[in-house]
Amino acid sequence: MIVEIHADADALARAAAELMLREMRAGKRRLLLAGGTTPVKTYELVGRQATAADYKGVHIFFGDERAVPPEHVESNYGMVRRAWLEPAHFPPERVHRIRGEIDAERAARLAEEELRAVTGEPPGLDLALLGLGSDGHTASLFPGSSSLGETLRLFVPSRSGRRITGTFPLLNSTNRVVFLVSGPTKAEAVRAALNDPPGAVPASLVQPRGGSATWLLDREAASLLT
Ligand code: 6PG
Numbered sequence: 001m002i003v004e005i006h007a008d009a010d011a012l013a014r015a016a017a018e019l020m021l022r023e024m025r026a027g028k029r030r031l032l033l034a035g036g037t038t039p040v041k042t043y044e045l046v047g048r049q050a051t052a053a054d055y056k057g058v059h060i061f062f063g064d065e066r067a068v069p070p071e072h073v074e075s076n077y078g079m080v081r082r083a084w085l086e087p088a089h090f091p092p093e094r095v096h097r098i099r100g101e102i103d104a105e106r107a108a109r110l111a112e113e114e115l116r117a118v119t120g121e122p123p124g125l126d127l128a129l130l131g132l133g134s135d136g137h138t139a140s141l142f143p144g145s146s147s148l149g150e151t152l153r154l155f156v157p158s159r160s161g162r163r164i165t166g167t168f169p170l171l172n173s174t175n176r177v178v179f180l181v182s183g184p185t186k187a188e189a190v191r192a193a194l195n196d197p198p199g200a201v202p203a204s205l206v207q208p209r210g211g212s213a214t215w216l217l218d219r220e221a222a223s224l225l226t
Helices: 011-024 039-049 076-084 104-119 184-195
Strands: 002-006 030-033 061-062 064-066 126-131 155-158 163-166 174-181 213-219
Touching: 002 011, 011 030, 011 039, 011 126, 011 174, 011 213, 039 076, 061 076, 064 076, 076 213, 104 155, 104 163, 174 184, 184 213
Parallel strands: 002 213, 030 061, 030 126, 126 174, 174 213
Antiparallel strands: 064 163, 155 163
């Protein structure tokens, strides 16, 4: 387990952007992105610093999506497009968004088909950036939800179809997972994910194929760690 603690949200975003650029420059081509609000600054920094050469052969996938159209303010794809992809003129044909505007079951199946078409079999991604909710959820894998028990599919509906989420089979087929967590409201969830037995919160069940997860935290999010 790699845990990095940075002074504040700005330092955290810089460290995360540097890590993503390093991974892309090291040939990591299949990236899974987190939604929510924490990664916005990181995506903006990557968009400003990356070159066209860095994007060569890069495919972008999403860890989860809300059941909304891409232009909706709640859309994770919409957030990444505004913060990174559009300003950076990232090739749209290599952006594999989850279609939040259609039926969640159909969106989940299409997302899986598209991912398998790009990665081949067995499916595998190079880098996944994940967030953490104050209840310990990651992607849209919420405590107590049936999606936690999925063992085969890569994407399933979550929260009664209000979300579509990547599953543990998808996240654990990823070579490297990086959690990006900021702020005091996440401190208890971070403590549970890192200090309690696996399974205490959904995030601690993420065990990437390539070994341990990396946790990028700011001081407030790390404040309860022993
Ligand atoms: C989402 C995310 C979710 C997010 C956490 C943290 O769609 O909301 O994928 O897992 O990463 O809820 O969200 P914040 O970064 O907004 O605190």
